[in-house]
Amino acid sequence: MNVAVVDDSLFDRQYLQDNIERYCSEHKVHMQIKTYDNGHGFLNSFSVHTYDLVFLDIFMDETSGIHIAEKIRQIDDRCQIIFTTSSQEHAIKAFRLHALDYLLKPYTYEQLEESLFRCQTAMKRFSHYIELKEGRHYTRVLISDIIYTDYYNHYIQVHTLRNVIRSYMSFADFAPMLGKYPQFLWCYRNCMVNMDYIRSMDSKDFILSTDERIPISRARKNEIRQTYANYLFEYVTTGDTP
Structure with a gap:
């Protein structure tokens, strides 16, 4: 801004x-x-x-x-x-x-x-960010640049269009950083996806604009699908993200 x-x-x-x-x-x-x-x-x-x-x-x-x-x-x-x-x-x-x-x-x-x-x-255009420790340095990541996040071998992995930022921390400590932003959906264990990057979905996965596939939790499938549908409805009716 x-x-x-x-x-x-x-x-x-x-x-x-x-x-x-x-x-x-x-x-x-x-x-x-x-x-x-x-x-x-x-x-x-x-x-x-x-x-x-x-x-x-x-x-x-x-x-x-x-x-x-x-x-x-x-x-x-x-x-x-x-x-x-x-x-x-x-x-x-x-x-x-x-x-x-x-x-x-x-x-x-x-x-x-x-x-x-x-x-x-x-x-509705303020550029919010989160701050993560990557190695010895802290890195600012714009919320709008995050496609999805997952967890591997004690590291949070934040996937953006340009790179992947890896930070040594638990998913429980990381999740609240994105929890206040309505575009992020917890779609399966230790994974959150930015719904602005979802292109479509099938019976098992979200298909992203990057052509990557993000699994949908089987146990919470109906809840996750409804959350995504509500988000899309809000976008269509207001012309902007919630």
């Missing part, structure tokens, strides 16, 4: 960046943050899909955040905007530009956290 911070105050830019990074660390979210000290520099680099979220200070010396937001809306109406300002004077104008939120300085981390939760709900 790409985020821009536009504010002519160095202190305010740094405060916001530090708190966004804190949010990313606490919630296991990946964001690329770019800061700008003026609106012209930001607009010169902005194009459609450049940023998913822009934080805009309303009062800047050479231009206003409201003016910048109007330009954003002309170029990219899907980009989320959160205003940061020392005055409530422009709140109505801000929300007419479909701003996601309006943070009044000095705002707290908890207020920013609430705004980012709202952004996550609106976008």
